[in-house]
Amino acid sequence: MLSSFLVLGLILPGLSSGMSTRRSLQVHETRGDPPSGFTFTGAAAPNTVLTLRFALKQSNSSGIIDALYDVSTPSSDNYGMYLSKEAVQAYMAPTNKTSTAVNAWLSENDLQATSLSGAGDWLSVQMLVSTANDLLGANFSVFTNSATGQQAIRTLNYSIPSDLTDHLDLVHPTVSFPNSVASAPVIEFLPSQLTKRDDTGPCNVSLITPECLQWLYEIPTTPASHGIELAVPGYSNEWPQEAYLKTFLERYRPDIDADTTWDLVTLDGGSDPQGSNSTSVEGNLDMQWTIGLATNVTVRLISVSNISIPTGDEFAESLIDTASYMLDLDDPPQVMSTSYGVNESQVSEKLALSLCNSYAALGARGVSVLFGSGDGGVAGIQYPDEDCTTFNPTFPSGCPYLTSVGGTYLVPEAAAKFSSGGFSNVFERPSYQESAVSSYVDFLGSTNQGLYNASGRAFPDVAAYSVAFDVIYGGAEGPINGTSCATPTFANIISLLNDELVAAGRPVLGFLNPWLYSTGVDALTDITVGDNYACSGFTTGFNATVGWDAVTGLGSPNYPKLKAALGL
Numbered sequence: 268m269l270s271s272f273l274v275l276g277l278i279l280p281g282l283s284s285g286m287s288t289r290r291s292l293q294v295h296e297t298r299g300d301p302p303s304g305f306t307f308t309g310a311a312a313p314n315t316v317l318t319l320r321f322a323l324k325q326s327n328s329s330g331i332i333d334a335l336y337d338v339s340t341p342s343s344d345n346y347g348m349y350l351s352k353e354a355v356q357a358y359m360a361p362t363n364k365t366s367t368a369v370n371a372w373l374s375e376n377d378l379q380a381t382s383l384s385g386a387g388d389w390l391s392v393q394m395l396v397s398t399a400n401d402l403l404g405a406n407f408s409v410f411t412n413s414a415t416g417q418q419a420i421r422t423l424n425y426s427i428p429s430d431l432t433d434h435l436d437l438v439h440p441t442v443s444f445p446n447s448v449a450s451a452p453v454i455e456f457l458p459s460q461l462t463k464r465d466d467t468g469p470c471n472v473s474l475i476t477p478e479c480l481q482w483l484y485e486i487p488t489t490p491a492s493h494g495i496e497l498a499v500p501g502y503s504n505e506w507p508q509e510a511y512l513k514t515f516l517e518r519y520r521p522d523i524d525a526d527t528t529w530d531l532v533t534l535d536g537g538s539d540p541q542g543s544n545s546t547s548v549e550g551n552l553d554m555q556w557t558i559g560l561a562t563n564v565t566v567r568l569i570s571v572s573n574i575s576i577p578t579g580d581e582f583a584e585s586l587i588d589t590a591s592y593m594l595d596l597d598d599p600p601q602v603m604s605t606s607y608g609v610n611e612s613q614v615s616e617k618l619a620l621s622l623c624n625s626y627a628a629l630g631a632r633g634v635s636v637l638f639g640s641g642d643g644g645v646a647g648i649q650y651p652d653e654d655c656t657t658f659n660p661t662f663p664s665g666c667p668y669l670t671s672v673g674g675t676y677l678v679p680e681a682a683a684k685f686s687s688g689g690f691s692n693v694f695e696r697p698s699y700q701e702s703a704v705s706s707y708v709d710f711l712g713s714t715n716q717g718l719y720n721a722s723g724r725a726f727p728d729v730a731a732y733s734v735a736f737d738v739i740y741g742g743a744e745g746p747i748n749g750t751s752c753a754t755p756t757f758a759n760i761i762s763l764l765n766d767e768l769v770a771a772g773r774p775v776l777g778f779l780n781p782w783l784y785s786t787g788v789d790a791l792t793d794i795t796v797g798d799n800y801a802c803s804g805f806t807t808g809f810n811a812t813v814g815w816d817a818v819t820g821l822g823s824p825n826y827p828k829l830k831a832a833l834g835l
């Protein structure tokens with residue numbers, strides 16, 4: 268699919284291929300090999316146009332983390348006192364010295380930057396492959412994913428001028444690789460040997476309905492009424508259909524106006540055409556299972572990119588732009604639920620840190636950021652994975668400043684096999700989970716030793732039901748399995764709790780983890796049965812057990828208990 272790129276002889280005005288100045292370069296990011304699945308195909312055509320993103324060093328990125336914990340830790344004096352857009356942007360904005368230095372370098376090479384974010388920390392610059400190779404001492408090449416045929420132009424390393432290392436954080440896309448599947452919603456299929464046990468109440472059904480989850484987690488049907496909003500990003504041309512939502516609401520929520528729909532925001536050519544007989548499972552799941560459960564919470568679909576256009580469907584770019592969009596709002600939706608992810612190994616450490624910091628910034632604004640943990644057990648984002656020789660954590664679940672949601676099934680609940688969990692190789696274990704996770708590492712003893720990184724940030728944080736959800740899409744219907752089901756389920760509950768907090772004149776929950784791992788923990792139902800998939804070649808993944816575990820985290824939600832834990 269080389270046609271997926273803006274290619275071949277196209278010269279944009281202002282894109283000269285001549286180099287005027289040469290500074291001394293220093294290697295900035297490098298990877299030894301392309302990630303598993305991708306192979307080198309050939310040099311990228313010199314006259315291909317690349318759109319590169321430059322992240323400038325933020326003036327005080329560590330200050331954002333301090334601010335985040337200050338407003339998110341229940342014992343802090345400033346708990347719930349979230350920062351304004353301007354206050355967070357002041358931390359994120361590069362200094363004048365930084366902006367001036369980077370812009371001077373670009374302009375001496377006849378390149379022009381466009382700012383991509385309100386804080387000015389992300390720039391976009393178009394240039395030819397030949398210019399990029401020269402400017403960045405790079406070797407932009409075409410890499411092909413053998414399984415999918417997907418092609419990507421990447422370089423295994425690049426350099427920047429030595430006098431810019433304090434100013435330029437990273438350039439993307441360079442050493443981070445895209446999804447190896449065209450569409451990577453976190454959805455996976457359970458093998459048939461997993462069968463129901465002890466089903467009870469309205470959950471004794473072959474298709475899970477809102478009524479089942481309302482019963483299981485005691486979720487109220489009372490409409491929220493304080494303008495609470497839930498942001499749901501949609502990537503990979505996942506276009507939900509109003510007609511399917513209407514059918515879903517008529518069938519399962521006759522108490523809700525069947526014409527209820529979502530607010531649409533589009534970024535980077537994203538869209539949501541109706542009447543296309545869309546087969547989008549993820550997109551329709553996300554709308555039906557938020558609007559159908561978070562009664563009268565306004566759902567805002569952020570539809571990003573169009574995979575049919577050149578350079579579309581770049582997951583990291585979609586994440587960067589989604590976070591910038593949210594951070595540029597004066598009043599962002601209080602919860603964001605994302606059911607997409609990649610292998611951590613596909614993302615460079617600098618890019619992972621940068622994106623993770625944007626979730627910290629959102630938390631400092633009072634936004635609860637939730638991501639699905641992935642559907643490959645310990646083997647990465649999807650199962651089966653023939654290639655993993657050590658456990659393969661997912662991104663962005665390894666980021667400590669968001670809440671990662673794993674999956675359960677059955678009543679009473681057990682861990683779902685596909686529920687991804689484990690330990691980041693990039694992010695250290697944060698202090699809020701020190702006690703919970705060190706107990707689990709002790710429990711493991713020698714099991715799986717050497718296959719996972721015991722010092723890393725451990726995930727998931729929590730879990731929710733994730734099997735056999737009814738989803739109406741494209742003439743077909745569920746059952747759908749995956750942490751894609753669990754993530755909106757947990758996000759709905761946080762949204763409804765936020766409504767009750769606002770009703771009581773209190774701030775919303777914001778970044779959840781310091782609360783969940785302390786006073787919130789007793790309000791969760793500990794899942795102690797089951798385990799997750801291993802890498803092929805190993806016999807065991809991680810076991811669920813008493814307390815935190817690397818399959819179901821602290822456990823699944825219970826609405827009345829969470830409410831009580833908040834003193835509501």
Ligand SMILES: *[C@@H]1O[C@H](CO)[C@@H](O)[C@H](O)[C@H]1NC(C)=O
Binds near residue numbers: 326327329333334
């Ligand atoms: C960064 O922010 C923290 C507060 O969050 C502050 O204590 C520190 O002085 C700031 N550093 C700089 C260089 O502005």
Ligand SMILES: *[C@@H]1O[C@H](CO)[C@@H](O)[C@H](O)[C@H]1NC(C)=O
Binds near residue numbers: 363
């Ligand atoms: C940074 O630049 C802006 C204009 O670009 C200017 O208004 C501001 O005073 C400058 N700040 C410093 C500290 O130089």
Ligand SMILES: *[C@@H]1O[C@H](CO)[C@@H](O)[C@H](O)[C@H]1NC(C)=O
Binds near residue numbers: 307
């Ligand atoms: C570019 O990378 C490819 C693949 O690693 C390699 O075969 C080729 O020699 C490299 N070219 C240069 C100029 O380094």
Ligand SMILES: *[C@@H]1O[C@H](CO)[C@@H](O)[C@H](O)[C@H]1NC(C)=O
Binds near residue numbers: 297298406423424
């Ligand atoms: C950069 O990548 C090229 C292949 O494209 C390789 O030959 C070279 O050794 C790499 N350099 C570093 C510092 O990793």
Ligand SMILES: *[C@@H]1O[C@H](CO)[C@@H](O)[C@H](O)[C@H]1NC(C)=O
Binds near residue numbers: 745
């Ligand atoms: C989801 O899991 C259930 C239970 O194992 C199974 O019957 C169903 O076929 C799965 N759904 C899909 C789409 O594979």
Ligand SMILES: *[C@@H]1O[C@H](CO)[C@@H](O)[C@H](O)[C@H]1NC(C)=O
Binds near residue numbers: 467
């Ligand atoms: C579940 O439903 C089936 C009929 O569909 C019934 O035979 C079975 O007894 C029920 N199980 C429980 C635990 O209610």
Ligand SMILES: *[C@@H]1O[C@H](CO)[C@@H](O)[C@H](O)[C@H]1NC(C)=O
Binds near residue numbers: 490491492563
């Ligand atoms: C739904 O929420 C809005 C505020 O967002 C409120 O005005 C309206 O009354 C609520 N509807 C119901 C039925 O409570």
Ligand SMILES: *[C@@H]1O[C@H](CO)[C@@H](O)[C@H](O)[C@H]1NC(C)=O
Binds near residue numbers: 536540576
């Ligand atoms: C996506 O891009 C393709 C190719 O440019 C275009 O034909 C199509 O109309 C776009 N789809 C939407 C829904 O914007």
Ligand SMILES: *[C@@H]1O[C@H](CO)[C@@H](O)[C@H](O)[C@H]1NC(C)=O
Binds near residue numbers: 610
């Ligand atoms: C995740 O990484 C594994 C290698 O560890 C690879 O086999 C698999 O294809 C990757 N998945 C995706 C979606 O890229």
Ligand SMILES: *[C@@H]1O[C@H](CO)[C@@H](O)[C@H](O)[C@H]1NC(C)=O
Binds near residue numbers: 691692694696723724
């Ligand atoms: C393990 O995780 C730490 C961060 O906690 C990281 O610095 C280290 O490089 C990781 N080790 C491996 C082998 O990836």
Ligand SMILES: *[C@@H]1O[C@H](CO)[C@@H](O)[C@H](O)[C@H]1NC(C)=O
Binds near residue numbers: 710711714798810
């Ligand atoms: C994990 O659970 C299995 C099945 O119950 C058990 O055989 C195994 O010993 C457990 N592993 C650990 C480390 O507890």
Ligand SMILES: *[C@@H]1O[C@H](CO)[C@@H](O)[C@H](O)[C@H]1NC(C)=O
Binds near residue numbers: 544742
């Ligand atoms: C939608 O597509 C399905 C097959 O995917 C087909 O059965 C159904 O008739 C289509 N509906 C419409 C309205 O075109």
